[in-house]
Amino acid sequence: xxVLVYTENWDGKFKxxxxxxxxxxxxxxxxxxxxxxxxxxxDVSDTELTALGKYGASRVLSVQDARxxxxxxxxxxxxxxxxxxxxxxxxxVMANNxxxxxxxxxxxxxxxxxxxxxVAGLPLSVEPFTIHKKAFNGKAFATIVIKSxxxxxxxxxxxxxxxxxxxxxxxxxxxxxxxEHDFRTSVEEVSKITGKILLxxxxxxxxxxxxxxxxxxxxxxxxxxxxxxxxxACSRPVSDEGWRPHEEHTGQTGKIIAPNLYMAFGISGAIQxxxxxxxxxxxxxxxxxxxxxxxxxxxxxxxxxAMKVLPEMIxxxxxxxxx
Amino acid sequence: MKILICxxxxxxxxxxxxxxxGNTVFDTTGVQWIINPxxxxxxxxxxxxxxxxxxxxxxxxxxxxxxxxxxxTIRKALAIGADDAIRVNSQATDAYDVARQIAEAIRSxxxxxxxxxxxxxxxxxSMVGGMISEFLDIPSVSSxxxxxxxxxxxxxxxxxxxxxxxLSVTAPFVAIVQKGIxxxxxxxxxxxxxxxxxxxxxxxxxxxxxxxxEHIRYELPPAxxxxxxxxxxxxRELVQLLHTEAKII
Numbered sequence: 027x028x029v030l031v032y033t034e035n036w037d038g039k040f041k042x043x044x045x046x047x048x049x050x051x052x053x054x055x056x057x058x059x060x061x062x063x064x065x066x067x068x069d070v071s072d073t074e075l076t077a078l079g080k081y082g083a084s085r086v087l088s089v090q091d092a093r094x095x096x097x098x099x100x101x102x103x104x105x106x107x108x109x110x111x112x113x114x115x116x117x118x119v120m121a122n123n124x125x126x127x128x129x130x131x132x133x134x135x136x137x138x139x140x141x142x143x144x145v146a147g148l149p150l151s152v153e154p155f156t157i158h159k160k161a162f163n164g165k166a167f168a169t170i171v172i173k174s175x176x177x178x179x180x181x182x183x184x185x186x187x188x189x190x191x192x193x194x195x196x197x198x199x200x201x202x203x204x205x206e207h208d209f210r211t212s213v214e215e216v217s218k219i220t221g222k223i224l225l226x227x228x229x230x231x232x233x234x235x236x237x238x239x240x241x242x243x244x245x246x247x248x249x250x251x252x253x254x255x256x257x258x259a260c261s262r263p264v265s266d267e268g269w270r271p272h273e274e275h276t277g278q279t280g281k282i283i284a285p286n287l288y289m290a291f292g293i294s295g296a297i298q299x300x301x302x303x304x305x306x307x308x309x310x311x312x313x314x315x316x317x318x319x320x321x322x323x324x325x326x327x328x329x330x331x332a333m334k335v336l337p338e339m340i341x342x343x344x345x346x347x348x349x
Numbered sequence: 350m351k352i353l354i355c356x357x358x359x360x361x362x363x364x365x366x367x368x369x370x371g372n373t374v375f376d377t378t379g380v381q382w383i384i385n386p387x388x389x390x391x392x393x394x395x396x397x398x399x400x401x402x403x404x405x406x407x408x409x410x411x412x413x414x415x416x417x418x419x420x421x422t423i424r425k426a427l428a429i430g431a432d433d434a435i436r437v438n439s440q441a442t443d444a445y446d447v448a449r450q451i452a453e454a455i456r457s458x459x460x461x462x463x464x465x466x467x468x469x470x471x472x473x474x475s476m477v478g479g480m481i482s483e484f485l486d487i488p489s490v491s492s493x494x495x496x497x498x499x500x501x502x503x504x505x506x507x508x509x510x511x512x513x514x515x516l517s518v519t520a521p522f523v524a525i526v527q528k529g530i531x532x533x534x535x536x537x538x539x540x541x542x543x544x545x546x547x548x549x550x551x552x553x554x555x556x557x558x559x560x561x562x563e564h565i566r567y568e569l570p571p572a573x574x575x576x577x578x579x580x581x582x583x584x585r586e587l588v589q590l591l592h593t594e595a596k597i598i
Binding site: 036096097098099100103123124127128129130131132134135136138139140141142143156161162163164165166167168169170171172173174210211212213214215216217218219220222224226230254272273275278279280286287297298307308310311321322323324325326327328329330331334335338339342343345346 | 360362363365366368375386387443444445448475476477478479480482483484487488489490491492508509510511512513514515516517518519522525527528529560561562563564565566567568569570573574576577578579580581584585587588589590591592595597598
């Protein structure tokens with residue numbers, strides 16, 4: 027028996043997300059009184075792999091297959107399926123990110139395992155396997171029971187945190203049996219934005235809405251993001267107008283994020299926008315309209331002009347950080 | 350070539366969510382039902398492809414799992430321009446069962462491309478498309494923001510963390526589509542609405558249900574503590590609060 031956790035790497039390195047996933051899997055393994063086994067795909071150094079032990083993995087299955095350098099949903103599902111069978115997994119943990127959303131549904135069918143998608147906390151109980159999670163775009167919570175003997179959970183990034191337990195993971199080479207049939211999609215072209223903090227990874231997010239009035243006013247917002255080490259985001263009208271790139275759009279139809287701090291400048295807080303940010307640990311809203319719905323969701327607020335508040339906030343943060 | 354659009358019938362996005370029977374059932378009283386906005390965009394894109402000269406796409410079908418009360422939503426999809434529709438006569442429950450019902454209903458129909466919206470705005474599962482592909486043992490591409498046809502082959506773009514990839518994929522396959530797939534959903538024309546009444550809507554009986562996940566209870570989120578307001582001319586105080594009280598910067 028085991029709890030299996032898929033730890034994704036980025037150019038051979040794990041991220042905080044990978045450690046958070048292992049920490050989460052290990053906590054569930056504790057509830058089931060079993061061990062935590064990580065699965066890693068691709069070229070990752072031994073130091074990096076054994077370090078997963080620090081967060082509770084007792085072993086890590088390392089898969090090396092050049093064909094897996096691109097995400098091929100079917101092949102990855104096949105790898106995790108074979109690992110789950112080999113380790114007799116009761117639970118498989120993945121991130122609720124691009125990869126998790128691509129692979130979890132396929133794995134669910136292979137394992138006949140019910141999925142708890144986008145969970146933010148530990149199961150309420152393991153017998154029956156009960157989960158409390160958001161539903162209806164964050165307008166409600168649902169208590170669900172997964173009835174299958176194997177379950178898949180996709181964890182909302184930055185919702186559980188990293189917990190160090192100490193320890194070293196043993197590395198095992200794992201050679202799953204993959205057929206040509208598993209590789210029927212291939213990547214022909216990649217375009218990547220580099221040197222920016224990814225919105226989904228950021229612990230602090232500075233976001234602008236229509237109240238920013240135009241793309242030419244984004245410089246102070248980007249400057250605040252820089253001094254805070256934050257990522258920038260925007261509301262849907264802003265990306266629809268082409269003021270900001272689409273990948274910055276947060277909300278029901280854009281990215282769903284859960285940073286520690288979300289600062290909304292000139293965003294009224296339509297229900298669709300809140301659906302994407304309401305899991306943030308702290309929300310700060312700056313808006314001219316005292317009746318804007320964003321203040322219902324916010325922890326701290328200023329009724330005022332974003333363009334006036336921004337320079338003062340940059341100065342205050344600089345002063346606090348001793349810059 | 351033929352395209353299938355998997356459609357779910359969801360409460361309008363502005364619906365106030367309420368529950369009944371001791372918070373175990375979603376209260377549908379007064380709820381306006383719509384096509385999941387992502388499925389509607391997928392349908393729009395499929396129709397654009399069909400209209401492209403030389404794309405080789407002859408037919409666009411919509412399928413949904415639901416009882417007779419979902420038919421108005423299906424008729425709307427037909428009014429937008431789908432050629433025909435299939436309804437699997439079963440109450441939609443968990444993603445696994447919905448995907449299985451769809452896969453079984455169309456297994457021998459030979460669709461070249463199956464499109465699903467990224468998530469239905471009711472239970473936020475984002476799962477049905479990937480599950481259908483596995484039931485049918487065909488490739489799937491997720492986070493798809495563009496589908497085009499070139500010389501009888503499909504090309505798709507998917508959004509990855511911090512970038513985009515262009516893929517070639519062997520049909521038949523499933524595309525789970527998201528933002529970018531079409532800009533605005535197509536609005537039904539008067540003529541479309543008239544024609545929708547007579548377009549074929551096939552009702553298929555379900556296979557025996559297999560439900561892995563059960564929703565047992567709902568609740569509304571707890572009321573949030575009141576927002577702490579700071580004066581506009583006192584931004585420094587706000588930054589101090591974030592540092593000392595909230596301890597996040």
